[in-house]
Structures are given as C-alpha cells and as structure tokens.
Amino acid sequence: MTNSIEEILNTDAMFVIGSNTTENHPIIGATMKRAKKRGAKLIVADPRRIELAEYADVFLQIKPGTNIALLNGMMHVIIEKGLQDKEYIEKNTENYEELVKVVKEYTPERVAKICGVKAEDIIKAATIYGEAEKAGIYYTMGVTQHTTGTSGVMSISNLALLCGNIGKESAGVNPLRGQNNVQGACDMGGLPSDYPGYQKVFNEEAAQKFEEAWKVKLSRKPGLTVSEMLHEAEEGNIKFMYIMGENPMVSDPDINHVKKALSNLDFLVVQDIFFTETCELADVVLPAASFAEKDGTFTNTERRIQRVRKAIEPVGESKADWKILADLMNLLGYKARYLNPSDIMDEIARLTPSYGGIDYKRLENRMGIQWPCPNKEHPGTKYLHQNSIARGKGLFMPAEHMDSAELPDKDYPFVLTTGRILYHYHTRTMTGRVEGLNKKAANNYVEINEVTAEKLGIKDGDMVRLISRRGEVEVAARITDIIGEGVLFMPFHFAEGAANYLTNTALDPIAKIPELKVAAVKLEKIS
C-alpha cells in the first residue's frame, strides 16, 4: 500500500476493485464500512456481488478479465468532464498525452459492452472518483491474477496519477496483500531477480555490495519464478527443490502439471508445520515451528514491520525455520552465526536501505515501524511519494484491454474464477485443523447463478462436474444470485476437488503471475 490502513477512515472516496475485502482482509473491510458511515463514497467493481457491494454508491459487476477496459473507461470520462488534476499532471507526471490518446477510444458505451455493465454506472463511478479530494484505490488478486495483470496495476496507477491521488494522505494505490508476510518475503529478496530491498541481482553495484557482505561470488543471472521452476523441473533441468512453508500441490495452477514436475525431481525437501499435500512428494520432510514458537518479524500490507514473539516452546522436535536454515548453512561450510533473529535483522538493516533503521529494540514500541525507514532516527513512512514520486515523475503507462488467454467457447462455455473465503486461509493447512472454521466452511463448492442452475437442472447441494482443458473436479453446487450467468466461482482453499486442477497456467509476460482468475470450463450435473 502506498498509504496506511488508518488513513482509510478519512478518505473521501474508496474504489475497491478485484478485492472481497470484508472476507479476505476483514479489519480493512470493517474500516471501509466505518469510512462509508462517516460519509466517504464507495465504488466497488467485482464479478460477484460481494458484501461491500451492498454498501456501494456504485457497484459494477464486471466480467472477469475486463479491469483495464473499466479503468480506461473511467479515465475517459474523467478527462471528458475535466475532472483530472491538471496542475498535478503538469508538475508530477510524464507521458500524459499518450494516456489521453489511448483512453479516448474507451467510451462508456464501448466499455459497458466489454465489461457487461451499464454505461451510466461507469460515468457515475468516474465522477465520484474524479470529484473526490482524496480517493484511495484498493485492489487484490482480482486485478493481478490475469495475463494482463501488470497492465491492470499500471492502469490503476494511471487513474490515481490522473487525479493527483499519489503522495497524498488518505488516497493512493493500495494493493492488499493476502498472506501475513508476503510483503516481507518480497522485501527480503524472496524473488528471482531481487536481493533484499529490491536491489537487482543483475545490478553490478548491488551484486558487489552483497558479495562483500557475504564474502562469496554471486550470480548476476536472474533466477526462475515458481512457474518457470516447475516447468524446468518437468523438463528435467531442475533436479533439487527446497520448499519452505508452501503447498504448491494445492495453491498453484494446473495441479496435474505441478505433480508431474515435482515427481520428476531427483530430490525434494519440504519444510512445514503439517504434513501437506506437497509433503507426499518429498524425499525429506522437516518439522518447522509455528509462529507462536519463535521470534521474528512480519511486514504487513501497509509496510509495517512488527514483532512476532515466541509464546511456547517448539512442538515436539520441530525447529524454527531460521534455525534449520542456519544449521544447513553451517553444515554446508558457510558460517552462519546468529544467536537469535535479532542478529539476523541487524544484518538485514545493514544491507537493505528501506530497513536501515530497523532493530528489535525500536520495534518494542507497540506500533511497529513502516518502511522506508533508512536510519535509526527515522520514524518510518506513513504514506509514500509524499514530497515527490520515487522515480522523479509519475509515468503514465496506458494499456489496451486484451482478452484473457482463455475465453469461453461452445465446448467450455463458462468462465471459472477463483478466490478466498472468510473462514479459510490459503491451502487450509492451518484453518483446516480448526474445528469451528471447518464447521463454518466444511466443504468445497462452486457458485452457480440461479438462472444457469435452473437451465441445467442443478439444485443447491447437487454434485456437479467441472471440466477444463487441464483437469476436472467434482464439487457441490451452491446456487446464488451474487454471480453472473456465465461465471462460476470456486474457493481455491480445498485440496479435495481443488479449483487449481482447472486453472490456467498462462502467465502475465512481465510479472509471471498466472491467470488464476479466468479459465474456460464446462459444467455438468452428475446424475
């Protein structure tokens, strides 16, 4: 998030797109509802009539995969009505003319057809966003998990720049991160091209800095992403994989492919707190301690670094992940002398400019610290780009609407989209072991529009078969009117009848994110 969660309370308008906030980020969802009560306007765009839609001033029930068209349409209206922030554009941005040229073609009427919504609602949404003094955009995987995911994010940034909503309190571009420390894992260099703090592995200066600190020679060659690794494993080029606290046998697209790839490895190490579906394929499984059994830090979606504290001793013979990793480094002949995670953080701070001022003593302040925090005197950063945009000027990156990699056709006539639900977390490794949560959401299901169900003779609770070009699953039907007629929704949490047997591995060419939000499927009643 460029901005902070508490700032939502004082915003004038919220634009929630591709995020079921009240279920996936409940505390942010509750904050949005409070902001609405205090007078903020709310725009919601989603293929499903989610809870927030009930509170919205405008709800745009768009077809999956049409975010860019919608955003361009809104920008078209904003420019047409002269609601853009001309002074901000002049002072702080580049490439505005190109944006004007691209969005010119996106008339509300044309966009309405692409997205499957009313033109007047697009105009209304654009007007609310354009007229607001401070407007924040909040989005999640509904925007990113497309072959056009990067362009989708760029289009959000275009809209925010157009109205001067970057570098302002209670505004901004705010991706809500799904997992407790996905922000931190990225910050710490858990990415194929990045050292901690997004310093590039192919940048000579950065590589030399880490070579000096770590006292080894380092590769300048960017590594492989998850999807590429699995592909290379299937091809026989990756021989050894080490998977820590992940369960790709449920979470990754096209599970049949994942299984083939992991089975083809010479050696697989899986480190986890439970015996997951992925453990089945391992050669060695290492028992890890849970978050309650170790010290450390997580970085939340608003860049806030906060402490994790050891409450109990590790269960059984399990060990904290950091201890296992340090043990292995030492056994491989590389000195890793850390007495505790605080020592590791000190090393992180020395090498990561945005974490430069972080240490455990400072984190005792109860509120944590938001990066960038370059030095020990720096209080942290509530919202980004306050005085000037980080790269100098905000660059408009206009993008055209493009169809999803797989569109419904006569053989696979429905669009399947996936997501999370309130009562489960990722692959249910943890929540599947909490009785009450299982009681609330016991089984997998697919949401089917009531009209579609009627046509196919499917009743609520009937077992149905979903078939895509990659696999098929059997799940219970949940008949509902919150989803459009041509669209089906499945939560991806469940291993049994997992949605990811069906999903498409087609990738966004830049971010390499798979198109989990759009797969063409057929639907059959099991008689």
Place this chain on the structure above:
Amino acid sequence: MVQLTINGIKYEVEKNKTILEACRDLGIDIPTLCHDDRLEAFGACRMCLVEVESSKNLVVSCSTKVRDGMVIYTDSPKVINARRDVLDLLLSNHPMECLTCEKSGNCKLQNYAYEYGLVDGSYKGEKRNRSIDDSNPFYYYDPNKCIICGLCVRVCNELQGTNAIGFADRGFDSIVATPFYQGLEKSKCVSCGNCVSVCPVGALTPKSRTKFRYWETKKVRTTCSYCGVGCQMDLLVKDNEVVGVEPAFDGFNKGLLCVKGKFGYKFINHPDRLKKPLIKKNGEFVEASWDEAYRLIVSKIKETKEKYGPEAFGGLTSARCTNEENYLFQKLFRAVIGTNNIDHCARL
C-alpha cells in the same frame, strides 16, 4: 485549557474532554463497565458517576465535558455509595456462579464487587432466566450473565459494521439478542469475536478446548499469522499451550480481530503437527533424527551441485515465515548454493 479541582488538587486539562478522559489522562481511576474509548459515549452503566460541586445530582463522567473551574470528587462517600448501589442492582440480577464461570479472574463485575465489598445483591426477587445460545462454534452467549452494558452491540455495529445483534425488549426484560431471537448461528454474525473481546463479564465467552483460569495464563504480544493486515494480538499461554487470543488495543488494529485471528489458533497445538524429521525410504516415510535428515540433505546438495551445477536448484521461500527466515533462505540459495532460483507464492 481549563482549570479543574479533582479530589482537592488543582489541574489544568485540555478543553473538550470528558471528565472521565481528563481523569484517566491524569491517572485518576474511575470505574466503568460500558465505556470504550473507540465508541460513542453510552452512559448506561452509571459506574463512572462523580460528584461535581454546584451540581445537585451526581454526574456521569463519561459523557460530561469538563468546564473551567469545575470541582470534582471521584471518591467521596456519596460517589462510593452510588457505585455500590449500581453494583448491588447488577449483582441482584446476576447468577452467582463465579466458581465455575470461565470469566472468573478477568471479570470486571467480579473485580468491582471485590473492590467495593459486595458479596451478593441485596434485592431479592426474580432473576433473568433465558437459555444459553451455544449455536456459534466459537463462543457461548449466556444472557443471564449479561449486564446490558451494550459494548457487544456497539462494537458489532459501530466498529465491525456487521449489526448482527441488538437490544430487544424493555426494562427488566431488556436483553441483547439477534433479530427475532433466531439465534447466533442463523444471524448475520461473522464470528469475528470482537463482541467476546469486549464483554466485561461472562456473558460472551470463547469455547476453549482446554480448561484454564485466567490467572494461570501469561500473555505474549505477537502478530497474527493469517492475512496481510498484520493485526496485533496477545496469545494466552498456559503451560506450553496457546489457549486463547485477545486483540491488542494499543496496536493499529485497535482491539479488533477477525474470526481467524481470534479463534483460528487451535492449529498450533494440534496433534497433527509434524514433530520429527521424515525420510522417504522405499516409498514410505520413516521418522529420522535431525542429524540423519541434515546429513542426507547436505550430501544431496553437494552431489547435485557437483553433477549439474547451481542452476539445477530451485527454492520456494515462504510468505508465512518471518523476514529473518526469508532473508536466510535467499542467502542460503544465493551465497551458499549459488543460484538466484528463489521465489515464493506472492503471485498465488
């Protein structure tokens, strides 16, 4: 700023504060049952009564603003007696089940009864007699223990925005309930448990797997391990087990959690937890020592690196692990194994 005299001592405090806020800022204790800084003042419990010179009646300090020259007594005999009357009325309509009540030791009513020296209510007569709602899988609602402070209703409405519960009926019959008394499970309740976290008595209590007394536990402040919001919370620990979770009121989440944060902790001490390293031998997993597992991994790493080079390795680090662990993981791969083939499920 305004001048106040509280219990004979002169103070200068900010304008626009309530008497309660001013006193709390100054470290002067005033008891409350229905007050919560995050909510609109409610003035229902009347425990926060104070005496103000020139005012005929005692005033409710939570909803009375300070005025220049006010002379306030927070512990005069008149005030103490009034508070004892409030407690007496509450206790007279309260089941005296402290011996078995889960809330014992962490109950404001019990604490105030102790502080003000009340053994039981003196008004004998009918007590509320309603059935317990145990339909929600995470918590009980015992209306008989409810003191109608309204904190649960207001948190559900004002902060959580779910509006699952409200007040029903009037006077002695007044009660917190779901619409049409349909019960919690059939209501709009999303089981966030934010009502449970604010209930000052034993009316809303978590269903716990383990029996424990509050005084047997220690609290450990940590960060929730579910979504990316990163709510702050206290783990309640008894022996080597996490037996409950309470939201942090001084974290940015200001006392709120969701169903997973509040009640989703039971995986921690679950019997399914992996407790020993496992090595696959002839297609079957067998338990192994750490030494054996480490030796095997190290020899395989060396063998693979020698035969195929560092690019034959791939590592998935974890969005569930700490920053320090993610840092070490990429360091292991980059500095020790020699490849940048590191990723995690940020995109999934």
